[in-house]
Amino acid sequence: xxxALILAAACxxxxxxxxxxxxxxxxxxxxxGTSLPVWTNVLVVILLGLAxxxxxxxxWSRGQAPLQLSALVLAIGAVLAAALxxxxxxxxxxxxxxxxxxxxxxxxxxxxxxxASLMLFxxxxxxxxxxxxxxxxxLTRAGHPGxxxxxxxxxxxxxxxxxxxxACTHWFVPGFGLQATFRIAGAALLVAAGLLAWSERRxxxxxxxxxxxxAAVGAQxxxxxxxxxxxxxxxxxxxxxxxQSARIVEDSGSGYRYLQVNEGFDSFQSVWSAxxxxxxxxxxxxxxxxxxxxxxxxxxxxxxLVLGAGTASAARVLDGALPAGRVVDATLVELxxxxxxxxxxxxxxxxxxxxxxxxxxARTALALQSESYDQIIVDAYANxxxxxxxxxxxxxFELAAARLVPGGWLVLxxxxxxxxxxxxxxxxxxxxxxxxxxxxxLRVPAARNVVLLARRDAELPLPGSAEFRPVESAxxxxxxxxxxxxLPGAWRLLGAEVGPVLTDxxxxxxxxxQLALARGRSRLQERAR
Amino acid sequence: MAVAALLLCLCQASDWPxxxxxxxxxxxxxxxxxxxxxxxxxxxxxxxxxxxxxAAGLQAAPQDLRLLQLACGSALWNTDTSxxxxxxxxxxxxxxxxxxxxxxxxxxxxxxxxxxxxRLDQLAELEQAGARCANRARACVAGWALALxxxxxxxxxREY
Numbered sequence: 001x002x003x004a005l006i007l008a009a010a011c012x013x014x015x016x017x018x019x020x021x022x023x024x025x026x027x028x029x030x031x032x033g034t035s036l037p038v039w040t041n042v043l044v045v046i047l048l049g050l051a052x053x054x055x056x057x058x059x060w061s062r063g064q065a066p067l068q069l070s071a072l073v074l075a076i077g078a079v080l081a082a083a084l085x086x087x088x089x090x091x092x093x094x095x096x097x098x099x100x101x102x103x104x105x106x107x108x109x110x111x112x113x114x115x116a117s118l119m120l121f122x123x124x125x126x127x128x129x130x131x132x133x134x135x136x137x138x139l140t141r142a143g144h145p146g147x148x149x150x151x152x153x154x155x156x157x158x159x160x161x162x163x164x165x166x167a168c169t170h171w172f173v174p175g176f177g178l179q180a181t182f183r184i185a186g187a188a189l190l191v192a193a194g195l196l197a198w199s200e201r202r203x204x205x206x207x208x209x210x211x212x213x214x215a216a217v218g219a220q221x222x223x224x225x226x227x228x229x230x231x232x233x234x235x236x237x238x239x240x241x242x243x244q245s246a247r248i249v250e251d252s253g254s255g256y257r258y259l260q261v262n263e264g265f266d267s268f269q270s271v272w273s274a275x276x277x278x279x280x281x282x283x284x285x286x287x288x289x290x291x292x293x294x295x296x297x298x299x300x301x302x303x304x305l306v307l308g309a310g311t312a313s314a315a316r317v318l319d320g321a322l323p324a325g326r327v328v329d330a331t332l333v334e335l336x337x338x339x340x341x342x343x344x345x346x347x348x349x350x351x352x353x354x355x356x357x358x359x360x361x362a363r364t365a366l367a368l369q370s371e372s373y374d375q376i377i378v379d380a381y382a383n384x385x386x387x388x389x390x391x392x393x394x395x396x397f398e399l400a401a402a403r404l405v406p407g408g409w410l411v412l413x414x415x416x417x418x419x420x421x422x423x424x425x426x427x428x429x430x431x432x433x434x435x436x437x438x439x440x441x442l443r444v445p446a447a448r449n450v451v452l453l454a455r456r457d458a459e460l461p462l463p464g465s466a467e468f469r470p471v472e473s474a475x476x477x478x479x480x481x482x483x484x485x486x487l488p489g490a491w492r493l494l495g496a497e498v499g500p501v502l503t504d505x506x507x508x509x510x511x512x513x514q515l516a517l518a519r520g521r522s523r524l525q526e527r528a529r
Numbered sequence: 530m531a532v533a534a535l536l537l538c539l540c541q542a543s544d545w546p547x548x549x550x551x552x553x554x555x556x557x558x559x560x561x562x563x564x565x566x567x568x569x570x571x572x573x574x575x576x577x578x579x580x581x582x583x584a585a586g587l588q589a590a591p592q593d594l595r596l597l598q599l600a601c602g603s604a605l606w607n608t609d610t611s612x613x614x615x616x617x618x619x620x621x622x623x624x625x626x627x628x629x630x631x632x633x634x635x636x637x638x639x640x641x642x643x644x645x646x647x648r649l650d651q652l653a654e655l656e657q658a659g660a661r662c663a664n665r666a667r668a669c670v671a672g673w674a675l676a677l678x679x680x681x682x683x684x685x686x687r688e689y
Binding site for chain 1: 545546547550569570573574575576577578606655658659661662663665666667669670673677680684
């Protein structure tokens with residue numbers, strides 16, 4: 001009976017460890033995002049905690065009542081895990097100021113997320129690591145052979161971790177939200193601790209566990225706070241999806257609505273305006289409408305494919321910015337189907353004329369397309385700041401170019417600090433290597449974005465030429481935009497020589513992204529000197 | 530009022546600033562050329578170019594209120610708080626020293642200076658908050674590392 005209880009507790013601890021580990025990144029995401037350094041820091045801290053816990057548990061196992069102690073430690077771990085959503089805003093707020101810009105936040109992504117992880121996740125990880133040696137000692141003292149018992153404990157614990165991994169990602173977080181996920185983990189640990197304590201039949205142990213149970217129940221009533229939106233924005237709806245924390249906010253002044261995911265930074269993933277068409281200064285989506293004026297398709301509709309469509313901002317801009325008599329026939333691919341649901345509810349994402357491929361990876365969806373398009377827009381980002389490697393390789397761009405009609409456009413949005421930005425240079429070089437020999441790079445006025453354009457089997461219109469200037473019947477915003485893009489500092493023709501060509505085999509885009517942020521910051525420091 | 534009307538006129542950007550840019554770039558090197566290029570770049574929201582041309586123009590006319598305004602505005606857009614701070618001080622001093630401004634024009638300029646100052650205060654506060662957070666984070670990580678090392682040393686000592 002005791003052996004079965006211990007094995008059940010080991011399985012529960014394994015499950016809870018993985019839930020805490022996977023949900024931990026999501027818990028920090030509103031402040032630090034979910035980029036590779038943040039993931040690394042969280043994993044390092046959890047592993048460090050488990051290692052310290054194993055060592056401590058090993059020392060404590062020499063005591064008289066290891067099982068009793070394990071129940072107590074497990075109960076402490078339960079309370080700490082359940083309280084994490086409540087503690088996170090205070091702790092993360094210590095290491096990330098509200099309203100930080102991407103440049104100012106860069107050093108905090110690494111140091112801040114590491115410090116916050118240590119404060120939040122190290123204690124519960126130590127508790128969850130410490131129980132295994134105590135259980136092994138208990139079973140060994142009861143006469144079970146050490147080697148096979150250790151193997152069995154590791155086996156059930158790992159199986160528990162496996163269950164925790166799947167349940168956390170596919171069931172708990174999207175189904176119940178982050179707070180409930182941590183509470184579920186805490187409650188499961190507490191039940192396991194209670195059963196172990198009961199099996200020991202010791203008054204002191206039961207008292208302690210009951211005390212901690214009270215604390216854990218109290219933790220259920222604590223409400224976690226998310227970072228407040230910037231001044232003038234109000235939150236319309238928030239959701240925990242399989243991939244991210246997402247929310248729709250509305251600007252009370254302009255009436256614009258924004259999709260924000262994860263971050264506390266100064267950015268957004270999609271924009272909605274009550275009026276279809278150009279969004280105005282600083283919005284890169286408006287550049288996506290220019291190709292339709294440079295070279296209108298012969299047929300009545302513009303066949304558009306958007307990879308990383310968010311809530312369909314690009315399609316909405318084109319809907320209201322095309323030459324008379326032309327309509328958008330849009331296929332929209334978005335990995336996160338809950339983002340599409342949010343968009344349908346608040347941002348007219350399900351308007352007629354749009355075919356959604358929600359829940360599909362952009363590259364897979366592209367490969368499965370049998371149609372040809374007048375324009376393919378790639379606006380897919382992971383972790384707010386990183387273009388996924390498989391969506392910026394030469395092979396991917398070759399595949400996209402093959403899905404274009406002759407004269408069709410491949411258009412990319414790249415976040416970057418100008419044409420020399422390492423990410424912009426690498427993606428431009430890669431695009432040119434696949435669709436070149438030259439591609440057109442346009443720096444978005446009053447924004448931190450560069451839009452790259454390649455064309456299949458046709459000339460690119462050069463800024464300053466008659467072809468580049470939209471005719472008078474074009475929306476005024478597009479004419480102003482095109483005018484600004486003609487200035488010498490706003491555009492470049494780039495070839496494969498401007499940076500490293502990224503391939504499926506070798507694609508250091510995450511490293512380049514870190515380099516770009518570091519370079520942006522050092523440029524500011526140079527100017528200050 | 531005449532200055533205000535001139536500024537309003539300058540703020541109305543042409544649809545095709547490249548034409549104006551070409552004409553300005555063809556001017557002989559000097560203050561007028563830099564002033565015009567700064568205006569065009571600023572209205573086209575190319576703030577790196579406007580900052581560079583404003584800096585060149587200010588070499589020739591360090592007290593030019595409009596150039597100081599555009600230089601300060603460009604620095605703020607580029608989140609270059611250090612340059613913006615020094616330009617704002619120069620702008621404020623140039624306004625105080627300016628002669629021949631009527632009351633309403635001086636008040637107009639003062640309002641622009643105050644706007645820039647408020648924006649700069651916001652940015653500087655954010656930068657300082659970021660620096661404080663970074664220092665706190667490093668201290669926290671160092672503290673944990675020290676605590677773990679001390680714990681390890683204590684355990685080793687207790688072994689003997």
